[in-house]
Amino acid sequence: MGEMISMIAHQWRQPITAIGMMANTLILDAKFNDLDLKKIEENLEIINTQVDYLSRTIDDFSNFFKADIKPQPIYVKTLLEETFDLLKPSLEKEMIELILSVDPQLKVTLYKNEMQQVIINIINNARDALRERKVNSPSIKINAFIAENKIIHLYITDNAGGIDSKIIDNIFDPYFSTKNVKNGTGLGLYMAKTIMRDRMRGDITVINTDIGATFSIALPME
Numbered sequence: 001m002g003e004m005i006s007m008i009a010h011q012w013r014q015p016i017t018a019i020g021m022m023a024n025t026l027i028l029d030a031k032f033n034d035l036d037l038k039k040i041e042e043n044l045e046i047i048n049t050q051v052d053y054l055s056r057t058i059d060d061f062s063n064f065f066k067a068d069i070k071p072q073p074i075y076v077k078t079l080l081e082e083t084f085d086l087l088k089p090s091l092e093k094e095m096i097e098l099i100l101s102v103d104p105q106l107k108v109t110l111y112k113n114e115m116q117q118v119i120i121n122i123i124n125n126a127r128d129a130l131r132e133r134k135v136n137s138p139s140i141k142i143n144a145f146i147a148e149n150k151i152i153h154l155y156i157t158d159n160a161g162g163i164d165s166k167i168i169d170n171i172f173d174p175y176f177s178t179k180n181v182k183n184g185t186g187l188g189l190y191m192a193k194t195i196m197r198d199r200m201r202g203d204i205t206v207i208n209t210d211i212g213a214t215f216s217i218a219l220p221m222e
Contacts, residue, residue, distance in 0.1 A: 010188050011057045011117060014124055015050035018089040022047050046089060053086050056113050076106045076144050076152065083116045087123055094131050094138065101143040108152055109222045114195045118204065119156070121188040122215045126158035129213075133160050146221065151202075154217040162208035171206065 022043040029035045077100070084091075084098055091098060123140060130138035137159075144154045163171065174190040196204045202219030 008057060010191075011120070012054055014090055014120070015053050015086065018050050019047050021089055021093070049085060057117075059113070071110050072112055073107055073109045074112055075104065076108055076154070077102050077104045079108075079112065079115060080119070080142060080144075083119050083123075086116070087120065087127075091123075091127060091140075094127060096127060096130055097137070097139040099139060099141040101141070103145070106144060106146060106152065107221070108219065110219060111195075111199055114199055118192040118195050118217065121192045122156050125188065126156070126160060126213070129160035130158060135160055150221045151218050152221060154219075155214055156217070157209060157214040158212040160212045162211075163206065163213050165208070168206060168208065172204075 026035075026040065026043055029039070080100060080102065084100075126140050130140075139159050141157045142155065144152060146152050172189050172193040193204055196202045196217065196219065200219045202217065204218075205216050207214050207216070
């Protein structure tokens, strides 16, 4: 139970931050009599999206070990775009460019919400590294393709300089974190690995490239 609560807290931190940002923007606009109806609607839509994500996170963890929850078919491009909508406020704040390269016809059958958890964990870690290292023109590139054995490969690469070679083999271990207690529980990537192996029949690995870290996600089409 304690581990599950820690995982939920880890997943909630980003959307709660986004909600706070939108609320503070509205408060400041009201204070300086600069309220705009279109801007209010846009901010409220973002807040509603984040609140829905918070709710689904609870459902995801509640249903994690239930065998009656079935995977669903979805286009990979749609999956990624819906995930990016959740991350948009924090990425825009850090001026991080998201570059997506994927065949719009590429389709996969999986547990959608749990797959989003995996992607969000990776992108959040990349965002934190880009911010902490103050990278010029920060970017995160995502590309996906299908191999001959009907395995879909999803690559997520940042330009933050990579992961220290002394710890790269440990980042999927439970409670291992390169962040301080306030900013990380050490459970995010452990949970991502667990989801990929136990729920998706796939795997997740990481390597360093010339510009940064590349997380490789492999999962069967069905």
